[in-house]
Amino acid sequence: MSLKRIDPLLAIARVILIIIQVITGLAAVICTVAVPAIFLFRAQIIAELNAEGVVPDALPVLAGMAGLGAIVLGMVFVVTWLCRRIVNTVGEGDPFVPENATRLARMAWLMLAIQIISLPLSAGAVMLEQMTEGNTIEGDGISLSAILLVIILFVLARVFRKGTEMRADLEGTV
Template identity: 45%
Template sequence: MTEKRTDPLLLAGKAITIFMQGVTGLAAAALLIAMPVLYFWRDDISAELATELGPQAGDFPLGSALAVIALALIAVGIIFVFFGRLRRIIDTVGHGDPFAPENADRLNVMAWLLLAVQLIQVPIMGIGLMVAKWADEVGHDDITIDAGIDLTGILMVIVLFILARVFKLGARMREDLEGTV
């Protein structure tokens, strides 16, 4: 049992999940600060943009920017929860009980969380394209938006749903085995 607790892979996985939760926490704090700053100083921001880019830049799409920040905040919160679930799975592996029924539930929730992040990206891309169009209109055509389907993310969602079923089956098989002994 002590061998599993000092497993470098499990220690690294736990450290990474804690680090990622810290990063997402900082990102959430930054987004929470950015929203009111952008809203309350919108006139100053528009005036500065008009000064730097010309009068046509004064109609900065503030609503779009706030919507992207709000959606990003939701995505960051989802990712924070995702890494919390992953850390709990790593803990059960470290304790020698990976096929706990809770892990199947955690994997299932993690799959839904990643699917939600994938879906949140769709309106963010649409809004980003609107902002890129605005940038084109004000002569800042160097702003580009990469919009597309994230096949890796979709594959990860599918893999997590499959792993959830594998863990559920493993937990059931373990219960059956314990019942026969």
């Protein structure tokens, strides 16, 4: 009976990915619930905004940002789910399967979409900053490191796809 050696890096990656999924899943639900809540409890929120020195015109911006935030968080949830699936194939001993190439490409598209959605989120943050008195809100916009990640994911997807094709050709000749 052989015992499979547990790779500590894979174990840590699995735990971190699960934690990220739980956090992003809960945050996505909260943002989704916040959108209608902003309008349902409009009077109370306007009173709070006035007390904080924020103009009531911020409500649609807040709702829009919560909605976009829910979308981004949902995308991050899916990216981590796809990453967990890849980590699982590594743990099983065969990561070079066509599904991983597809997963990497999906992760790249999702990360690109997240970067595109970050533009209106940043614009919303700037609008909110202008509506507040002295409160500063930072909007990041497009992240160069995230764009680099997108490129790396697309390249890795091609590498995995080509590697699985080469292995299939090799197995066909043997």
